[in-house]
Amino acid sequence: MILTGLRGVGKTVLLAECARIAERYDWTCEGIEAREGIDLPEEMAVLARKALFQLSAGERAKEWAKKAFGVLRSFQIRWKLPEIGEVEMVLPEAGRGDSGVLDHDLTDLFVAVGEAARERGTGVIFTLDEMQFLAAPGLSGLCMALHKISQKELPLLLVGAGLPSLPGLLGEAKSYTERLFEFRVINGLEEEAARTALTAPAEKHDVCWTEEALNRVIEATKNYPYFLQEFGKGCWNEAAGPDRIAEADVTKAHPIIINALDEGFFRVRLDRVTPAEREYLIAMAETGSGPYMSGDVAKRLDKTHGQVGVQRTNLIRRGLCYAPSYGVIDFTVPLFDEFIRRVVASS
Numbered sequence: 001m002i003l004t005g006l007r008g009v010g011k012t013v014l015l016a017e018c019a020r021i022a023e024r025y026d027w028t029c030e031g032i033e034a035r036e037g038i039d040l041p042e043e044m045a046v047l048a049r050k051a052l053f054q055l056s057a058g059e060r061a062k063e064w065a066k067k068a069f070g071v072l073r074s075f076q077i078r079w080k081l082p083e084i085g086e087v088e089m090v091l092p093e094a095g096r097g098d099s100g101v102l103d104h105d106l107t108d109l110f111v112a113v114g115e116a117a118r119e120r121g122t123g124v125i126f127t128l129d130e131m132q133f134l135a136a137p138g139l140s141g142l143c144m145a146l147h148k149i150s151q152k153e154l155p156l157l158l159v160g161a162g163l164p165s166l167p168g169l170l171g172e173a174k175s176y177t178e179r180l181f182e183f184r185v186i187n188g189l190e191e192e193a194a195r196t197a198l199t200a201p202a203e204k205h206d207v208c209w210t211e212e213a214l215n216r217v218i219e220a221t222k223n224y225p226y227f228l229q230e231f232g233k234g235c236w237n238e239a240a241g242p243d244r245i246a247e248a249d250v251t252k253a254h255p256i257i258i259n260a261l262d263e264g265f266f267r268v269r270l271d272r273v274t275p276a277e278r279e280y281l282i283a284m285a286e287t288g289s290g291p292y293m294s295g296d297v298a299k300r301l302d303k304t305h306g307q308v309g310v311q312r313t314n315l316i317r318r319g320l321c322y323a324p325s326y327g328v329i330d331f332t333v334p335l336f337d338e339f340i341r342r343v344v345a346s347s
């Protein structure tokens with residue numbers, strides 16, 4: 001399964017939930033968070049090792065466990081991975097995981113883990129957060145490995161999460177990803193759920209929100225989970241109390257929350273870009289709210305589409321922007337356009 005959505009919608013929270021579900025069924029769940037330039041073979045070897053250790057507890061001498069660790073050992077040698085603890089003592093399983101072709105070797109590694117899980121009558125979940133940072137060969141290898149796992153009906157699942165660009169990247173890596181994965185788009189909450197996110201925790205402490213106060217927060221957060229969290233916290237802290245959060249409390253808290261978000265959440269992202277990329281982001285925001293036609297952004301900068309191609313590509317690669325469709329661009333961070341307009345207006 002692949003979860004995609006903008007920043008702060010709850011993808012990582014859902015991956016953690018997967019781990020809890022796995023635990024309930026006595027499945028093993030291991031995960032990583034990808035980042036730019038990540039060494040996927042190394043990370044996957046570490047995940048496989050952790051899973052194999054859990055699966056083979058007390059049974060490491062058994063033939064199936066030796067074989068599974070042997071594949072991991074072959075993989076580790078062939079991909080020149082650093083020592084990963086105790087696996088050095090295992091004899092490599094020649095011909096498995098050691099071809100040097102990532103598609104095949106990841107497949108062998110996943111199959112080894114899947115077979116070990118089947119042997120134990122249980123299953124394994126790998127979670128992969130920020131999956132859009134994986135390069136094409138890694139994505140391709142994962143697809144191929146999972147394809148094999150599903151053909152062999154082995155009990156190994158991958159739950160990935162990433163920005164909205166991820167399905168496109170997967171599709172470029174392999175043509176059959178539509179059939180391989182179940183894609184779920186995570187959006188902001190439905191309005192009713194957003195209200196509950198604010199009222200339910202308060203009710204536990206016998207505090208209620210007035211309708212006007214709720215409306216103000218809904219309007220400001222556009223129902224995005226992370227902003228609801230921050231507004232809920234900010235209003236709670238600023239409210240006069242003792243048992244009610246009213247509109248006046250929201251009015252008082254609003255600038256404090258916005259300031260905290262600007263300094264803590266938004267600005268760090270803007271600080272990480274080059275001056276030219278910053279200009280590009282400003283040009284986007286100045287055109288209003290997204291999505292934006294790339295051509296319009298270029299025009300606003302008095303440049304041709306080609307002249308700003310590098311900035312556009314880099315902003316997408318870094319995960320600050322994504323292309324909802326061809327020739328279109330938007331921010332991956334909800335309400336980032338409002339933040340930029342605030343910053344530009346005040347500078």
Ligand SMILES: Nc1ncnc2c1ncn2[C@@H]1O[C@H](COP(=O)(O)OP(=O)(O)OP(=O)(O)O)[C@@H](O)[C@H]1O
Pocket residue numbers: 005006007008009010011012013014225226227229
């Ligand atoms: N189901 C939930 N229950 C409570 N809070 C939630 C839930 N989902 C999201 N949140 C709130 O939203 C915040 C952001 O969620 P999360 O970190 O999972 O987003 P994300 O989609 O992974 O964002 P990013 O793309 O930036 O990694 C959480 O820290 C929490 O405050």
Ligand SMILES: [Mg+2]
Pocket residue numbers: 011012013129
């Ligand atoms: Mg996340």
